[in-house]
Amino acid sequence: MIDPHLWWYVTRASAIIAWALMTASVLWGILLSTRVLRRIDSPAWLQDLHRYLGGAALVMVGLHMVSLMLDQWLKFSAVEVLVPFATDFKPLPVALGILAFYLLVAVQGSSLLMQRLPRRFWKILHYASYLTVLLVSFHAGFTGTDVGTWWYRAVAITLIGLTTVAVIVRMVTGTRSGRSRTPVVRSGATDVSVGEPAHVQEKRSMVVASVTTVADGVLGIRLEMHEWERLPLWQPGAHLTLHLPNGLQRQYSLCGDPAERNHYDIAVLHTRESAGGSAWIHKNLLPGMTVEVSGPQNHFALEPASEYLFVAGGIGITPIKAMIESLPAHRVWRLVYAGRSRSTMAFADELVARYPGRVRIHAGDESDAALNLAAIVTHGLPEAEVYACGPESLMTAVAALVPARHLHLERFVALLRVAPAAQPVLVTCRKSRQDVLVPAGQSILTALEERGLPVLGSCRTGVCGTCELRVLAGTPQHLDSVMDDAEKDRLRIIYPCVSRASTSTLVLDV
Template structure:
């Protein structure tokens, strides 16, 4: 540190590294949004890298600012580093750099708070990263005349600006084919998958987009399982158009002509953007959803479809163990479809018989060495989960009957266990049901919920914009954010600690500890 120019060198180096990292972060984010990188690795890992690049950019910018203050020649003060036009030295380009720093800070901060911010607000802030990149490019070329004249600097600048420009062009060209990123998540129910919305933003309940779709085809995926392909309704009344980006575990909601709404996991390849694939099991005691679909759904019929939403998303890992029981194969199939060929995974697929197990032959044909089949009618012994999961280091994803999931969860550490449920777990509370005064802050309405009435029912009676589907605490569609009050969680959507950290509740079954509850809706 005896070199008096050491801080100047560090300042210049950190600035250039920050510029490069910021460009990589923006380019990576664009490639993610266009799904071009889909075949390289699974989406969770790719998004983690995007966040990592953004965080490292901020660290390098901070180092750049600190070393400017330590440099004995420029002698920046804290005020001059943080306040535009506070220093006479190249005031305009320096001001552009300071402005870029604040925008970058807002982008990174909004990413950390994404679960608590309205989705539209988050997107507006995130798009500001494009402006940051422009400002940084101007700052870099204008603030340092010494470097700007160098050949190496010109090559670097052309490479960074050129790659960012190409990525933006790709994003603009493919925008019509990529749609929106999903914002929520999934759990299961009866004849298919009944997923829940993900942590809702601070703007209140999640209201998924609804579109008219056409039944393109139906086929028997197995005995009692109907595979359905839906395509968006084109302007001429036929199928056509792009669908939103979705990730494995996502679900859509079908509004059926008989008045029922039912949720089913998407079971196709997430990279295919022109259709949705679902599979529906006809249950023995159908309440009107699966029975209607099997009896009436036919090619050419139109349906109102909302979503996709996701809360059973595949997390990044080097090894996966998938366990599917019966129709629980639907979200698992999409997860398998999304993984690159080199990723290590195994699947245990259990069912009553091979003829009742949807997509079995297709999966065996494609992945013969990775799948273990347990058909009950072929086995003398019961399914031995313990021998499969003992000492496993893999992330375990399980979907199927409650007996399968509970036995698996009892053997797998909580940090490795991911599951969906067909039905709600029976839950009780030491807090007796009582009258609750509910305030919906954004709707500016107050009302009383009776002890024998659900909060969701009272919200609907008072015209509050909240969706409800299963009304059993499984699907999570009615998720709302809690502003004040302490909820009593009686649902089966996600762990109570996670709901408390996110300040959300599911009013179809849950109550409150006290007599007052303020909701952000």
């Protein structure tokens, strides 16, 4: 036999669970926005959790309202549950609860429609979460048959106390996350990409949401999806490949906030020796246009460490900026950012203002002295992991000063690697069940393409990492500049646009 008090239990339990979930969601959101919870990698899953907590709270509120109508003692009507002041039972606290319900619907709805709403409007609506929890606290504190019991007081004090502490944390630390984040990006090289998910290879159409000048010769570009869709996760150091209408493919580092799932930010330097990539973008790309994009892909991932030294040259600041953005406030790091002149150094002033004492700018037009990298590396943070991105001269200088075990580089251009005379190699493509004999004068990538095999290429100089394939057997002879050879061997990968094999056969996963 069903307990006649069933719906009474349900209404009480659902109310308390909803209150706890709402508090947890707000708490989580505050911790995210203040970066207290932020680790070095993407906090996107934490954002998802924040959203799911809010959604679960709404479900519990719905259950609470339905159970109020089903309980045979309370006997609320639908009107009393949905319309403020329609009931004689504690009309003000009940009305506050109803108002909280509508606000919660609006907040959750705005989360779902985040990409379609103006950012400012979405933020204002989202801040209503605080008001919602406040209203719920009043509602819960003055209604319900449990009010006055010791355990209910304990729950109420805990939830209200947690919310209060979180709001104080938000107010104290909130200024940082509230500052504007300018669109930002790259090209270049180090870590894990084996097993990249399918989205890395897939092309998607994205809309150019904005194009802004972020420095002399540098455009900040924001890309959004056509339809409402959350973009794939990415980690600092990742880059996108833009498939331009003129047939060229170009890689640009993501430089926004990895937590932002509704757009990608890149920055593009108009290179003097442009073969048509950056020149086309600077001349033709306008807001509202559509571009084909693949990725994100990451060969320059930020690994966990207690201390970091970042070295950026020119547009090499873009992946470094994303790394800095992702670090928790307490992480020890310094940035050395060098450029021809301050006006050409994207985000220089912004970084100095946001991270006082941590950023050292070396602008060629402001100082006659050469950048003393040796002093910085030796006396700065001797145990730090060093991440560097920029022109080859800077990369060479950093590589000469930092032990390889602490060094992570991303290059713009291929290293000049001395290769022994190329030999023919027989490539067995395991998935396609084809054998391809690659002559000495042809790249493995080209040979596979000519056989119609599903491979991708972009830079064809061993820099971008697009052509990466898994090695199943044989020994690659690495001639690329994407990452350390030892790391490639550990991961069992090859970049066949330039690399070959030191064995006469190679078995690839293609």
